[in-house]
Amino acid sequence: MFLKIGLAIISTLILSCGTTEKQTQTTSTEETTSAGEVIDPQKxxxxxxxxxxxxxxxxxxxxxxxxxxxxxxxxxxxxxxxxLDESFKKDGQKVWIKFSGLRRMNRCDKATPAEIIDIKKGG
Incomplete structure (x- = not known):
């Protein structure tokens, strides 16, 4: 009984002491638009x-x-x-927006009225 427990502990220690190699991964946090403009999402x-x-x-x-x-x-x-400007009226277009919610009657069932303060094309 003690032999089995001892072997289990020793094998656990041996397996947990294996070397782990850190992998460095370079990821770009920047996106580019179709116009070639670089966009930094975090910024x-x-x-x-x-x-x-x-x-x-x-x-x-x-x-x-x-x-x-x-x-x-x-x-x-x-x-x-x-x-919303006509140039952004494309189904599926990703956009970065700053907006302000409006206190007014809804024009449609599923959406909340908002005024766009600034808008940029997404990647």
């Missing part, structure tokens, strides 16, 4: 930008263009940008 987040995705819908009761945003408790939520 944008520090400046108050959030990454979202433009979503087009032609369903009744939906806004034509919304921006899908990551949420805390929910998986995501939608913004109804009242001043």
């Amino acid at each position: 944008l987040m520090a400046e108050g930008y959030m990454l979202g995705t433009v979503v087009y819908s032609d369903k009744e009761g939906d806004c034509p263009y919304t921006i899908q945003m990551p949420g805390d408790k929910m998986e995501f939520y939608y913004l109804d940008p009242i001043n």
Whole structure:
């Protein structure tokens, strides 16, 4: 009995003492847009930008263009940008935005009205 326990302890010690080699991994935190502009996501987040995705819908009761945003408790939520520029109205377009929520009646069922303060194309 003591022999089995002793062997188990010794083998555990031997296996745990194996060398672990640190692997260095270089990851780039920068993205580039289709125009070749370099975007640093950490810098944008520090400046108050959030990454979202433009979503087009032609369903009744939906806004034509919304921006899908990551949420805390929910998986995501939608913004109804009242001043979305035509150049950003592309389904699936990733965008970095600064926005302000609006206290006004919703134009569509699923999205919250918002005013875009600044917007940049995402990677």
